[in-house]
Amino acid sequence: MLSQLARLHTRRAWIYILSLTILAVLVIPVLNRAVPKDSVFYLPDYLISLCGKFLCYALVALAMDMIWGFSGILSLGQGVFFSLGGYAMGMHLMRVMAGEGVYRSQLPDFMVFLDWKELPWYWLGFNHFWFTVLIIILVPGLLALIIGFFAFRSRIKGVYFSIITQAMTFALMLFFFRNETGFGGNNGLTDFKRILGFSLQEPAVKVGLYIISALVLLISYLLCRYITMSKLGRVLAGIRDAESRIMFSGYNTLHYKLFVFTLAAVLSGVAGALYVPQVGIINPSEMQPANSIEMAIWVAVGGRGTLVGAVIGAGLVNAAKSWFTVAFPNLWLYFLGVMFIGTTLFLPRGVVGLAAILAKKKLTGRDSLQMIDSE
Amino acid sequence: MALNGAYGHIAKKDGMVDTSHRTVLYVDGVTVSFDGFKALDDLSLYVDDGNLHCIIGPNGAGKTTLLDVITGKTRPDTGSLFYGQSIDLSKLSESEIAQAGIGRKFQKPTVFEHHTLFENLELALKCNKGVWHSLFGILTPIQRRRIAEVLETIGLTDQVDQKAGLLSHGQKQWLEIGMLLMQDPGLLLLDEPVAGMTPQEIETSANLLKSLSGERTVVVVEHDMEFVRAIAQWVTVLHEGRVLAEGKMDEVQHNPKVIEVYLGE
Ligand SMILES: Nc1ncnc2c1ncn2[C@@H]1O[C@H](COP(=O)(O)OP(=O)(O)O)[C@@H](O)[C@H]1O
Ligand SMILES: [Mg+2]
Numbered sequence: 073m074l075s076q077l078a079r080l081h082t083r084r085a086w087i088y089i090l091s092l093t094i095l096a097v098l099v100i101p102v103l104n105r106a107v108p109k110d111s112v113f114y115l116p117d118y119l120i121s122l123c124g125k126f127l128c129y130a131l132v133a134l135a136m137d138m139i140w141g142f143s144g145i146l147s148l149g150q151g152v153f154f155s156l157g158g159y160a161m162g163m164h165l166m167r168v169m170a171g172e173g174v175y176r177s178q179l180p181d182f183m184v185f186l187d188w189k190e191l192p193w194y195w196l197g198f199n200h201f202w203f204t205v206l207i208i209i210l211v212p213g214l215l216a217l218i219i220g221f222f223a224f225r226s227r228i229k230g231v232y233f234s235i236i237t238q239a240m241t242f243a244l245m246l247f248f249f250r251n252e253t254g255f256g257g258n259n260g261l262t263d264f265k266r267i268l269g270f271s272l273q274e275p276a277v278k279v280g281l282y283i284i285s286a287l288v289l290l291i292s293y294l295l296c297r298y299i300t301m302s303k304l305g306r307v308l309a310g311i312r313d314a315e316s317r318i319m320f321s322g323y324n325t326l327h328y329k330l331f332v333f334t335l336a337a338v339l340s341g342v343a344g345a346l347y348v349p350q351v352g353i354i355n356p357s358e359m360q361p362a363n364s365i366e367m368a369i370w371v372a373v374g375g376r377g378t379l380v381g382a383v384i385g386a387g388l389v390n391a392a393k394s395w396f397t398v399a400f401p402n403l404w405l406y407f408l409g410v411m412f413i414g415t416t417l418f419l420p421r422g423v424v425g426l427a428a429i430l431a432k433k434k435l436t437g438r439d440s441l442q443m444i445d446s447e
Numbered sequence: 448m449a450l451n452g453a454y455g456h457i458a459k460k461d462g463m464v465d466t467s468h469r470t471v472l473y474v475d476g477v478t479v480s481f482d483g484f485k486a487l488d489d490l491s492l493y494v495d496d497g498n499l500h501c502i503i504g505p506n507g508a509g510k511t512t513l514l515d516v517i518t519g520k521t522r523p524d525t526g527s528l529f530y531g532q533s534i535d536l537s538k539l540s541e542s543e544i545a546q547a548g549i550g551r552k553f554q555k556p557t558v559f560e561h562h563t564l565f566e567n568l569e570l571a572l573k574c575n576k577g578v579w580h581s582l583f584g585i586l587t588p589i590q591r592r593r594i595a596e597v598l599e600t601i602g603l604t605d606q607v608d609q610k611a612g613l614l615s616h617g618q619k620q621w622l623e624i625g626m627l628l629m630q631d632p633g634l635l636l637l638d639e640p641v642a643g644m645t646p647q648e649i650e651t652s653a654n655l656l657k658s659l660s661g662e663r664t665v666v667v668v669e670h671d672m673e674f675v676r677a678i679a680q681w682v683t684v685l686h687e688g689r690v691l692a693e694g695k696m697d698e699v700q701h702n703p704k705v706i707e708v709y710l711g712e
Contacts, residue, residue, distance in 0.1 A: 299582065302581065302582050302583070303569065303570070303581045303582075303584060304578065304581040304582040306559075306562060306566055306569070306570055307570065307581050309559070309561060309562065310559050310562070310570055313559050313560060313561055313562075314557050314558070314559055314560075316520075316541075316553070316557065317553075317557045317558065317559065317626075318570070319541040319542050319545070320518060320541055320542075320545050320550070320551050321542075321545060321570060321571045321576075321626065321630065322542050322543075322545035322546040322573075322576045322630065323542055323576045324540070324542045324543075324576070325542070327577070327578050328578060328581075331578050
């Protein structure tokens with residue numbers, strides 16, 4: 073087991089991963105919690121929340137890379153799976169603060185506002201944390217399994233699949249926007265108080281959520297890495313490059329596509345669930361079709377089919393976004409478009425591909441994090 | 448959804464295709480039309496077990512379409528397709544037909560360009576093709592040896608760790624044939640296997656194909672008469688979706704209808 077894990081990377085790459093993990097789960101928290109506030113090394117609380125958010129985005133990007141980068145299936149519905157995970161978590165957080173809302177009712181405030189007398193059946197069970205965890209995994213996974221089954225069985229591919237997933241995104245967004253649906257309408261779910269008994273206002277709890285996000289990202293990365301290094305990963309890449317050859321070699325591609333689409337949906341759902349307690353709100357705007365497209369751009373910028381690239385891309389694009397939307401709020405979308413077109417034209421393998429070229433020039437040695445496709 | 452269940456029922460039949468009547472493939476009255484145009488027109492054709500059977504015909508005769516219906520890529524409008532005595536190909540999907548023991552090379556060489564030669568052959572290897580097996584399975588020493596053997600057969604041992612995308616056109620054709628061999632098929636269908644090859648490469652290919660028939664059945668689709676003359680034991684001439692002539696190469700060559708179609712153009 074351990075030796076199998078060790079084989080996922082070269083020794084050098086493992087050292088990088090270990091250092092990054094220590095930086096993320098040890099150094100950064102210490103700089104926030106233990107360093108005095110007037111020190112230059114102090115990391116303010118808002119930066120911790122921002123990093124936590126980025127880690128969740130990175131997890132979605134990882135999922136996007138599995139489905140698109142490795143398997144060549146451009147799903148433009150990852151934002152929906154992310155939001156479903158987020159809503160499940162939001163419903164849990166609403167339920168555990170029953171009686172503490174503005175109206176002191178056992179029901180969430182928006183239901184009181186709608187004059188509802190009792191909890192709809194689909195809200196039952198969310199007061200239990202483990203039930204919620206189950207839903208976070210099951211709902212995105214099942215939705216992907218069903219949509220994927222019908223789409224892949226009918227051999228829907230390429231841009232048609234992208235359009236179908238965008239349509240699903242749009243439909244679900246409208247569904248969640250409606251007040252009668254029972255998910256808080258356009259305001260969504262917010263004003264959460266605590267998670268597992270810990271106050272969400274506490275800086276220490278925020279650091280805790282951030283650390284958990286980092287660890288979940290690490291584990292998910294290793295899981296994806298294991299898959300892509302296995303024969304399963306090579307079959308997925310084979311589907312991307314020459315699907316008919318895979319079929320005529322005796323593989324039922326339906327099963328493989330369902331596997332990777334469902335996996336990507338579950339990872340996205342988990343990311344959404346980690347995201348919601350850290351940002352304190354989930355509403356239907358997370359399901360905007362544009363959000364799902366942006367997730368594809370993260371991966372394109374970082375470098376498709378590399379996993380690390382997805383993580384880096386999510387970080388880079390979102391860091392740029394955080395800065396831009398403050399400095400030049402009107403220009404962000406243009407900049408995003410330019411970045412996307414620029415990388416597609418000039419850096420087909422993204423930032424990671426560029427780094428590999430530069431490193432090769434300097435070292436003429438092996439890549440630091442062996443990319444699947446470095447010529 | 449049983450992700451790994453697809454293999455079981457086929458596996459039992461695998462390698463034991465019933466050829467008790469010496470015929471390995473039955474194509475009976477098959478018609479395929481595209482928007483009214485009949486690419487295959489009530490076509491019947493039988494392939495004997497262990498033969499090296501060539502199907503020739505001018506461009507557009509329906510040769511590729513015939514391979515498409517045999518391998519499940521296209522469904523016939525009418526007619527029946529049997530592999531051996533008992534396997535009804537019209538009821539199986541592409542992947543099930545492949546698992547049943549029919550391997551196919553495409554007209555345009557199709558290999559996994561981003562994978563190494565070793566990985567290409569590994570992907571084609573005959574084994575459980577389910578998702579979980581792909582995730583957790585590891586190659587046995589016997590399987591590794593088999594990959595080495597096939598690399599030897601197709602003469603690409605030195606390029607084992609090279610990306611397939613870097614191979615020449617002819618080498619890609621051989622790699623694809625190698626991938627078929629990894630499937631250990633009872634019936635090999637090769638669509639224009641020497642297209643774009645140099646005369647030298649063609650000669651190597653001819654020897655390779657001849658060495659393959661016997662223990663398995665090989666069907667070669669070609670429009671190059673020279674090559675067919677060099678290898679064929681049995682020839683079917685296809686024209687406008689129908690069988691024009693059939694027999695030994697010498698007979699077919701002197702058939703006036705064939706001469707008209709081939710030399711008339
Ligand atoms: N998918 C298709 N749609 C329409 N026509 C097709 C299709 N596939 C093949 N055809 C037509 O069927 C005829 C036979 O094609 P094909 O089997 O490729 O010929 P060959 O391989 O003998 O050159 C051609 O006239 C071709 O244009
Ligand atoms: Mg053809």
